[in-house]
Structure formats: C-alpha cells, structure tokens
Amino acid sequence: MTRTADDDTDAEAMKTSAIILLFVGLMIAMFMFSLNQTVLATALPTIVGELDGVDQMLWVSTAFMLASTIMMPIYGKVGDLFGRKPLFMFAICCFLAGSVFALIANDMSMLIFGRVLQGIGGGGMMILSQSIIASVVPARERGKYMGIMGSAFAVSSVAGPLIGGWLTEGPGWRWAFAINFPLGIIALIAAAIFLKVPKHSSARRPKIDVGGMALVSVVTSCIVLVSAWGGHDYDWGSWQINGLIVIGALAIAGFILVELNVSEPVIPMYLFKNRDFLLCTVAGLFIGVGMFGVLSYMPTYLQMVHGIDATVAGLMMVPMMGTMLISSTLIGFVVSRTGKYKKYPLIGVLIIAASLVLLSQLRAESSAWETMGCLAMLGLGLGLSMQTLVLVVQNAFPVAMVGTATASNNYFRQVGATLGMAFIGSVFTQRLLDNIKDGMGELAKAAPSHQLPEVSATGLTPQVVSEMPEPLHTLIITSYNDALVPLYLWVAPLVVLGFIFLCFLPNTALAQTLKNEPAKREVVPVAGGSSVSLTGQTTSLTGRTTSLTGQTTLKESTDDGTDIAQRPRDGDSRPAG
Numbered sequence: 001m002t003r004t005a006d007d008d009t010d011a012e013a014m015k016t017s018a019i020i021l022l023f024v025g026l027m028i029a030m031f032m033f034s035l036n037q038t039v040l041a042t043a044l045p046t047i048v049g050e051l052d053g054v055d056q057m058l059w060v061s062t063a064f065m066l067a068s069t070i071m072m073p074i075y076g077k078v079g080d081l082f083g084r085k086p087l088f089m090f091a092i093c094c095f096l097a098g099s100v101f102a103l104i105a106n107d108m109s110m111l112i113f114g115r116v117l118q119g120i121g122g123g124g125m126m127i128l129s130q131s132i133i134a135s136v137v138p139a140r141e142r143g144k145y146m147g148i149m150g151s152a153f154a155v156s157s158v159a160g161p162l163i164g165g166w167l168t169e170g171p172g173w174r175w176a177f178a179i180n181f182p183l184g185i186i187a188l189i190a191a192a193i194f195l196k197v198p199k200h201s202s203a204r205r206p207k208i209d210v211g212g213m214a215l216v217s218v219v220t221s222c223i224v225l226v227s228a229w230g231g232h233d234y235d236w237g238s239w240q241i242n243g244l245i246v247i248g249a250l251a252i253a254g255f256i257l258v259e260l261n262v263s264e265p266v267i268p269m270y271l272f273k274n275r276d277f278l279l280c281t282v283a284g285l286f287i288g289v290g291m292f293g294v295l296s297y298m299p300t301y302l303q304m305v306h307g308i309d310a311t312v313a314g315l316m317m318v319p320m321m322g323t324m325l326i327s328s329t330l331i332g333f334v335v336s337r338t339g340k341y342k343k344y345p346l347i348g349v350l351i352i353a354a355s356l357v358l359l360s361q362l363r364a365e366s367s368a369w370e371t372m373g374c375l376a377m378l379g380l381g382l383g384l385s386m387q388t389l390v391l392v393v394q395n396a397f398p399v400a401m402v403g404t405a406t407a408s409n410n411y412f413r414q415v416g417a418t419l420g421m422a423f424i425g426s427v428f429t430q431r432l433l434d435n436i437k438d439g440m441g442e443l444a445k446a447a448p449s450h451q452l453p454e455v456s457a458t459g460l461t462p463q464v465v466s467e468m469p470e471p472l473h474t475l476i477i478t479s480y481n482d483a484l485v486p487l488y489l490w491v492a493p494l495v496v497l498g499f500i501f502l503c504f505l506p507n508t509a510l511a512q513t514l515k516n517e518p519a520k521r522e523v524v525p526v527a528g529g530s531s532v533s534l535t536g537q538t539t540s541l542t543g544r545t546t547s548l549t550g551q552t553t554l555k556e557s558t559d560d561g562t563d564i565a566q567r568p569r570d571g572d573s574r575p576a577g
Contacts, residue, residue, distance in 0.1 A: 018194050019136060023145060025190020026129040028183050029092060031152045033122040036064065036180070038160025043173040050173075053108030059228075063112050066224045067119025068126070069414045070217045075124040076131065076407020077266045080400055081206040084128050084135065085195045089188060091124030096184045103177040114177075125187075127410060130390060131403035132195065139395035139510040143341070143388075147332015150387035151325040159321075161299060161314040212266040215255040220415070222248030227418050231426040267408045276396040277405060279505045280389040281412050283349065286498035287389075288416030290356055290491045291382060293424040294375075297484060302371065304480045305364055307466045319372045320379035327383030335510070341388050342507040348384025349502060351377060353495040360489035364474075364481040395510050420491065428484050435479035443471060 040047065040060060047060070079087050098117025105111035133145050167175045222244045234240045259265040271277050302313040327348075335341045355378040362371060390409060397405045465476050 018196075022136070022190055022194035023133065023148075025187045025194065026132060027149065027152055028190070029088075029125040029187040030129045030149060031156055032095065032180055032183050032187070033068070033125045034153045034156035035160050035163070036118060036122060037061075038156060039164040039176050040173075043164040043168040043176055046168050047111070047173050048108070051105065051108050051111060053111075056108045056112065059112050060108075060115055062224060062228045063115045064119040064122070065414075065418065066221060067116045068123035069224065069411065069418070070220045071120055071123030072127050072411045072414065073216055073266050073404075073407045074213050075127045076403040076405075077209065077264065079128055079131055079403040081208070081264060084132050084403060085191060087124060088128040088132065088195070089191050091121045091128060092184050092188050092191070093121070094118075095121030095125060096180060097121070099177045099180040099184075103174050127403065127407045130394075130406045130410075134394040134402040134406065135399050136196075139391065141336050142394070143335030143391055143510070144329075144332040146387040146391045147329045147335075150328035150332070150383060153324075153386075155321060155325060161317075162311060165309075165311045165314065206264050207262070209258070209262045209264055209266045211258045212255060212262060215251050215258060216266060218251040219248055219255060222251065223415060224418055227421065231430065236426075266404075267411070268404065271405060271408055274396050275504070275506060276392050276508060277409065279501045280393050281409050283345070283498035283501050284386075284389050284409060284413040285416035286494045286501075287349065287352065287382070287385060288413040289420035289423070290352055290488075290495045291378075291420070292417035293420035293491055294356070294359065294378060294488065296421045297424060297428060298375070301480060301484050302368075304465055305477045306368055306371075307477075316368060316372055317375060319376035322379065323376045324379035324383040327380050328387055329383075331384055331388060335388065335391070339510045340507070341392065341510070342502075342505055345385040345388045345392075345505075346499065346502050348381045348386075348388075349495060349499040351381030351384065353381075353492050353499065355381060356488040356492040356495060360485050360487075360492070362481065362485045364478045391510075392505070392508070395508060424484075424487050424491070427487055431483035431487075432479055435483050436476065439475040439479055443475065 044060060048056070075087060075091065095118050098114045098119075098121060101114030101117060102111055103114075105114060130146070130149065133142060133149070137145060163179075164173070164176055167173060226241055226244050226248070229244075230236050230241050255267075256269065259267060259269050272281075299313045299317065302308060302316050306313075306316075308316075331344050335344070355374050358374045358377065359371075362374070390406065393405050393409045394402050465473065468476060
C-alpha cells in the first residue's frame with residue numbers, strides 16, 4: 001500500500017537523562033516567571049521612592065500581569081502550529097530584554113516598559129514549559145514532572161518577597177532583575193541542546209487567528225483594568241468602569257463568533273465540549289480566586305496585625321510553601337505509579353475550602369502559629385489539586401493540541417486570580433477605611449476630652465502602627481483583621497462549587513504513550529483498482545465499511561472481490577461487514 005499524503009510525525013520518546021536535563025531548564029524558566037510575580041512586593045516602596053513614581057506603583061505589577069495573561073493563549077496556539085522550541089527561546093530572550101530595561105530604568109516609564117516585556121516573555125515561559133513536557137513525556141509518566149513544576153510556584157511565592165527584601169536592604173533593588181540573566185542563560189542552553197520536540201508536517205501553511213488574539217487581548221485588558229482601577233482610580237459605577245465592562249462584554253461576544261468561524265482559533269470553542277477540560281478549567285478558575293486572594297494580602301495582614309517586618313512576614317508563609325512543595329511532588333509520583341488521580345484534586349479542593357473557613361476565624365489576638373497552621377493547610381490543598389488538574393487537561397488531547405489546551409486552562413485560572421485579587425482588594429480597602437473611621441468615632445465618644453492624633457489609613461506602615469499609643473494601636477490592628485479575614489469566608493463557597501464540578505470528572509485513564517493527532521482524510525491506491533479512505537476512524541474497502549475506534553483494519557481483495565486477508569489492529573470495535 002502506498003500513501004500519498006504526509007504522515008503525522010510520531011512523537012519520539014526521549015531518553016530519561018535527556019528529559020531530566022531539559023526539565024531542569026524548563027524548571028528554571030518557570031521559576032523565573034513565578035519569582036518575578038512576587039520578588040518586587042517588598043522592594044516596591046523603595047523603587048517608587050527612588051524613581052519618584054508612587055502614583056504609578058500599581059502598574060509595576062499590573063503591567064507584568066496583564067502582558068503575561070494576554071500572551072498565554074497566544075503562545076499556546078502558535079506553539080502548536082509552528083513548533084515550541086524557537087518560541088520558547090524567544091520568550092526567554094524577551095524576558096531577559098525586559099530585565100535589561102528594568103535594571104537600567106531611571107524613571108517609572110522605563111521600568112513599566114521593562115515589566116511589559118518581561119510579561120510578554122514570562123507568559124510564554126510558563127505555558128511552553130508545561131506544553132513541552134507534555135510533548136515529550138506520556139501522561140502516565142508526566143505526573144511526577146508536573147508535581148515538581150508545581151513546587152516551583154510554592155517556592156517562589158515565599159522566596160520572592162524574601163529575596164526582594166534582602167536585595168533591597170543589601171546590594172539594591174536592581175539586583176532583583178540582574179539575577180534573571182544567569183538563570184535565563186542556563187534555560188536557553190538547556191532548550192537549545194536538549195529540546196528536541198517533533199515537528200508536525202503539514203501540507204498547508206496554518207492561518208494565525210489574528211482577530212481572536214486581538215479580541216482576547218481586549219477582553220483580558222478590560223478585566224485587568226477594571227480590577228486595577230475599580231474603587232481606586234475610579235469609583236465603581238463611574239462611566240470609565242462601566243465603559244470598560246461594556247467593551248469587555250462586547251469583546252467576549254465578538255471573540256466567540258470569531259473563534260467559531262476561523263480554521264485555527266486561539267481558544268477553540270470545541271475545547272469546552274471535552275468534559276475533562278471544562279470541569280478542570282472551571283474548578284481551576286475558582287481555585288485561582290481563593291489562592292491569590294489569600295496570597296495577595298496575607299503578607300500585609302501579617303505585618304500590620306502581628307507588627308513584624310516584611311522579611312519575617314515572608315518567613316511566616318514558609319509552612320504554606322513547604323506543604324505545597326511536598327504534597328505536589330509526592331502526588332505527582334503517586335499518580336505516575338498508579339495512574340489514578342481523581343481523588344487527589346477532590347481532597348485538595350475540600351482542604352482549600354476548609355483552610356479558608358479557618359482563616360476567616362482568625363482574630364487580632366490569635367497567635368502566629370494559628371495563622372501559619374491555616375496557611376500550611378492551604379498549601380497542602382493546593383499541592384494536591386493544582387498541577388493534577390493541568391495533567392488531566394493535557395491527557396485529554398493529543399500532542400498537537402496540548403499547548404492550546406494547557407494555555408487555555410492556565411488563562412482562565414489567571415483570570416480567576418485577577419478577579420480574586422480585585423474583589424478581595426477592593427472590599428478589603430473599603431472595609432478598612434470604614435472600620436477606622438467608625439472606630440475613631442467610638443473612641444472620640446468614649447473620651448471626648450482626649451485629643452486623638454490624626455490617622456491616615458493610606459499612610460499606615462507596621463512601624464507607624466507599632467508606635468501608636470493605646471487604644472489607637474488596638475483599634476488599627478483590629479480594623480485590619482476585621483476588614484480582611486471575614487472575606488475568606490465569602491470566597492470559600494466558590495471553592496466548594498469547584499469541588500462539586502470535580503465530582504463529575506471522569507477518571508480517564510492516563511495515556512502511557514504520547515498521543516498523536518488522528519490522521520487527516522486522504523485517499524491511497526490499493527491492489528485491484530480499489531481505494532482506501534483514511535480518516536483515522538473508518539476504512540472503506542471495495543464498497544464495504546469497517547467501524548474502528550481510532551485504528552485501521554486493512555482488507556485487501558482479489559480482482560473478483562474475494563477477501564484474501566484481514567489483519568485487525570488494536571482498537572477494532574467489531575468485525576467488518
């Protein structure tokens with residue numbers, strides 16, 4: 001039999017030693033991205049002070065988050081179409097270029113521009129790292145790698161503020177960007193030497209979904225801008241915020257229409273027909289709301305309520321990092337060994353919900369050990385669930401689609417994180433201002449003859465609060481506690497909703513070989529003047545049809561039509577005829 005069309009290139013298994021060396025490079029790239037989400041948290045006051053840009057402080061973080069979120073689905077799709085190796089190396093180079101601008105910045109504009117470039121590269125470093133592992137390691141073996149990748153986020157969530165604080169107090173905040181260069185060079189070398197992802201042959205040049213990419217950029221920008229500006233730069237309900245909401249809603253509608261009518265959509269709508277993808281993505285979005293709602297404001301809470309500096313507050317987050325690192329890594333190995341995974345994210349999400357409920361019960365007089373215990377519990381739940389859900393999504397699609405599926409899943413989780421940060425941040429700020437105002441009023445009534453000092457809620461620092469006289473000191477730390485921790489009880493039902501979605505998750509077997517895309521329809525000649533129509537699902541021979549489940553049953557005939565051979569392969573669902 002002679003085939004006239006190009007075969008899909010089978011993914012070749014790499015040697016374990018080569019995979020490990022490649023994996024080290026991917027881990028470094030992911031760590032660089034996740035570290036730069038948090039490393040400036042403790043350095044920002046010093047940075048904006050030196051560059052005279054306190055009013056633009058928000059954009060140092062927002063610019064990075066916006067650029068990386070927009071680029072995630074774009075990198076995923078382009079990587080699937082044109083190959084991941086050159087795109088991954090471009091992402092690292094773009095990230096390093098942004099680090100150069102941030103390193104030499106002499107004003108806020110240059111710093112923010114550098115952060116945008118870092119975000120453009122960082123979004124690709126995260127998505128492509130996960131996609132590359134999925135393209136060289138079967139799903140059954142991938143669990144241990146995904147578990148270790150999850151630990152990179154655990155380490156960076158704590159190491160970022162610690163490193164940023166240490167560098168700011170020592171050699172200077174610019175070193176927070178300088179440390180990216182040796183790490184980036186190692187990641188580039190590992191990708192150049194060890195990354196050998198099979199190329200997908202194609203008879204036609206793929207069309208890039210420019211319209212979809214533009215619209216997803218508009219949607220993401222509206223979400224991030226509403227989150228960043230709402231209640232801060234502009235009042236909720238103002239024409240600016242309402243206008244962004246309307247533009248975002250119209251862009252979502254336009255995006256869906258475009259994606260349904262293009263040949264290579266950046267976020268294909270048919271992804272949502274896959275139950276594994278849909279349920280894991282929805283659950284991941286809810287987890288993102290809870291996770292980043294805690295991570296974004298817990299360090300501030302620890303500093304203000306417990307009267308500690310940024311470095312010690314970072315150390316108090318270590319229990320969360322430790323349990324997340326250990327559980328994520330161990331579960332990855334267990335899933336690889338057993339092939340069973342469904343119970344772990346279910347247990348993890350329940351633990352996350354329980355930890356949020358416990359966090360909501362903290363009081364200003366609660367000990368630091370209680371807080372760290374709750375955070376350790378949260379880390380355990382995140383370690384059991386986050387990377388396992390990504391693995392389930394990747395297992396549902398062939399190698400040629402794994403980048404798009406991974407990027408889409410991570411995109412929605414990032415959107416959930418943004419919404420969590422925005423909701424908790426906005427409500428927390430308003431509740432804090434109201435609590436301090438009401439408390440000052442109560443103190444004035446209780447001691448009308450006593451002159452209370454003027455308190456500015458926007459100018460409070462741990463040092464200022466610790467030097468306040470009683471009862472003002474108690475009022476401030478109680479106001480912080482009562483403004484933030486009850487909000488975690490509001491978020492907990494969303495996580496429970498994620499648990500309900502995951503209950504319907506099918507326990508699909510993890511693939512033990514790399515999945516290739518089903519062959520495209522093609523016609524090839526066979527003996528006797530007959531033809532075979534290959535679609536990856538059915539084979540038509542001399543007018544007879546064979547129903548298959550993904551493989552091909554070959555039937556050859558003599559000139560008079562008599563069957564002379566039948567060779568069913570694995571996957572035959574019923575005999576021909």
